[in-house]
Amino acid sequence: MAVAELGPVVLDCPDPRALAAFYAGVLGGTVEGEGDWVDLKLPGGQSLAFQAAPGFVPPQWPSTDHSQQFHLDLDVGDLDAAERSVLELGAKPLDTEDRARSFRVYADPAGHPFCLCAC
Known part of the structure; x- marks a missing residue:
């Protein structure tokens, strides 16, 4: 229960x-x-x-001194299209260099990290 x-x-x-x-x-x-x-x-x-x-002080990613505390994983069907959309909405790329991975890391406008994940 x-x-x-x-x-x-x-x-x-x-x-x-x-x-x-x-x-x-x-x-x-x-x-x-x-x-x-x-x-x-x-x-x-x-x-x-x-x-x-x-x-408010945004987390720093990656950092052991200023931990991200938590992050959101957002499942998407098309990483490239989703990336274009979140960048247009004001996200900032944090770790998007490795295009072969199934996820990419961004910060929202307040600095919280989140991932777009291929589903």
């Missing part, structure tokens, strides 16, 4: 609405809320939440 159910994954960031809009562009869904807490309701019932964090 489970003790709990997983709620939304919450990302700290300097601008919750802007980061929710970035992920809405990547994943679809509906951005809800204003201010210090914004939700992204995703197709299928999942959600991501974005919380204002004054003094």
